[in-house]
Amino acid sequence: MPTRPAVHLAIPVDDLDAARQFYGGILGxxxxxxxxxxxxxxxxxxxxVTHLVPRRSVAPGTSEVDGHNVPIPHFGLLLPHKDFHVLAERLRTAGTEFLIEPYQRFPGQPAEQWTMFFRDPAGNSLEFKAFTDEAQVFAR
Incomplete structure (x- = not known):
């Protein structure tokens, strides 16, 4: 049992072997x-949890954030800086196509962060980010 609250997220995939290669192999x-x-x-x-389901017929949308069209829906994880950059390099090495290349968002502001967006083999959008100051994650 986790010592802190944990999130449960279920997403659709259309190929479990591709999901295994991506989530297990590339994301580690x-x-x-x-x-x-x-x-x-x-x-x-x-x-x-990656659930095997037929392809979705609903087209994803976008929302403009910091001059980029962010894919909606998406999910991801907040990482420490070092882990973020290690993952970005692992994704580049694997030939992952980024929807939004890793870059620093909101420089000099409380929400300053590194972020990147990409899709899994089933087309689910993922965002991984690293805040300069983790205490500012929910700052207003």
Missing amino acids: LDEGRRTDHWIDWNLHGHQL
């Missing part, structure tokens, strides 16, 4: 329980 997440139609992943202490 530990695989948990699984069946023939879903796989649990340890997303830094949070439970991410």
Whole structure:
């Protein structure tokens, strides 16, 4: 049982082998329980479940943030700076196509952060980021 609250997130994928290669191989997440139609992943202490479902027919949208069209919906994780840059390099090495290349957003402001967006093989949008000052994550 986690010592802190943990998030459970279930997402659709259309190929479990591609999900295993991406989430386990490229992102380096530990695989948990699984069946023939879903796989649990340890997303830094949070439970991410990839469920095998047919392709979605609803087109994703976008929202403008800091001059970029951010894909909606998306999910991701807040990482320490070092881990963020290690992951960015791992994604580049794997040939991942970024929706938004890793860059520093809101420089000099309380919400200063590094961020990047990319899709998994099923088309789910992911954002990983690292705040300059983690205490400012929810600052207004």
